[in-house]
Amino acid sequence: MQKYRSLLVFLLIVLGGGLLIGYATLPGAWYAALVKPTFNPPNWVFGPVWSLLYILIAIAGWRTWRLQPGGGAMRAWAAQLVLNFLWSPTFFGARMMGLAVVVILLLLATILLFIARVWDRDRLSAWLFVPYAVWVAFATMLNASLLWLN
Incomplete structure (x- = not known):
């Protein structure tokens, strides 16, 4: 039972933090007015x-x-979470698309680093990050395209 309490803490921090940052930095009219790819x-x-x-x-x-x-895997995990939580305030809050590209590139690198660090010890955790890596790679192209078009 104790191990599942710690899982709940991780879910609250990650999902709760992500949702909170998402609501605090909603795209709004500025984003709606951007030329989209x-x-x-x-x-x-x-x-x-x-x-x-x-x-x-x-x-x-x-x-x-x-x-x-x-x-090292846990440090990579923590670093990606910090970068993940930093991206929305940089892009939507500060409207700094260029800096957001730098943040998301660092995020993608730390996601890949995490996958590499856990691959041999915990293949499931590595695979859990694969959809995340794919989505962030797509989001990187989207962020760079928005910067280019606007």
């Missing part, structure tokens, strides 16, 4: 996708913490 998904897609990804991120972080709480 043809591959830009409808706005309603982002909430469900990020909610699912945050659950996967929390589970992978919890599993990693249980195996090696002070290891």
Whole structure:
């Protein structure tokens, strides 16, 4: 039972933090007025996708913490979460699309680093991050395209 309490803490931090930052930095009129690339998904897609990804991120972080709480994989996990939570305030809050590209590139690098660090020890946690890596790679192209077009 105790191990599942720690999972709940990870879910609250990751999903709760992501949702809170998302609501605090809603796209608004500024984003709506931007010229979008043809591959830009409808706005309603982002909430469900990020909610699912945050659950996967929390589970992978919890599993990693249980195996090696002070290891390099856990540090990579923490770094990606900080960068993840930094992106929305940079892009939507500060409207600094160029800096947001830098943040999201660093985020993608830390996601890939996490996958590499856990691959041999906890393949499930690595696989839990694969959809996240794919989505952030797509979001990187989207962010860069928005910068280019605007």
